Amino acid sequence: MGSSHSVSISSSPASRAPTHNLPNQGHIEQADDPRALYARPRTRFVAGFIGRTNFLEGEVRGGDVVFDHFAIKLGAFDKPGELQGRVAFSLRPQSIHLFRHRPPAADTVCMFTGHIAQRAYLGEHRDYLVRPEGSARELRVTARPHEVFEMNERVWLELHPAQLARLE
Numbered sequence: 114m115g116s117s118h119s120v121s122i123s124s125s126p127a128s129r130a131p132t133h134n135l136p137n138q139g140h141i142e143q144a145d146d147p148r149a150l151y152a153r154p155r156t157r158f159v160a161g162f163i164g165r166t167n168f169l170e171g172e173v174r175g176g177d178v179v180f181d182h183f184a185i186k187l188g189a190f191d192k193p194g195e196l197q198g199r200v201a202f203s204l205r206p207q208s209i210h211l212f213r214h215r216p217p218a219a220d221t222v223c224m225f226t227g228h229i230a231q232r233a234y235l236g237e238h239r240d241y242l243v244r245p246e247g248s249a250r251e252l253r254v255t256a257r258p259h260e261v262f263e264m265n266e267r268v269w270l271e272l273h274p275a276q277l278a279r280l281e
Contacts, residue, residue: 172200
C-alpha cells in the first residue's frame, strides 16, 4: 500500500480493542475499531477505502430525506434532528435486500422499485446493479447465491435507514 493508504494499528490499554488510524494526505481521516470503520465511516474517503459502498446524496425536505427517485421519512433515522439541508450517506451493498414482490410495509424501512441492470455470480454471493424506477443511477446490491434475479427484472429494494452511515 502507498503511504496515503497505510493503516496503523494501536491498542488502548483500557479496551485492548485494536484501533485503526486511516490517514489521508497527511492527516488522520478516522481512528476507530475495524467494524466501526466499515459500518460507520465518517467520510467519503473512509467509506470508499474500506470495502464497496453506495454513496447516496439527498436533501431534507419537510418530513423526508429525498434521494434520486425515492425518499425516507425523517423520523426513521436515529438522529433526525441532526439532518438538515443537503446530506450524504454510505450504504453497503449487503444492506439492501431484493424481493420479487413487495414485502410487508414497515415504518422503519424504505421500499421502492427498480430493475436489474447488471448481475454477476461470485460463488458465495451474487452481485447486482439495480436502477431505481425513473433514475439514471445504479445501486450495488449483494445477495445470497440462491437469490437469483434476471436482467431487466422488476424488483423491490428494501433498506433500513439505520444502515445508512452519515458522511461529513
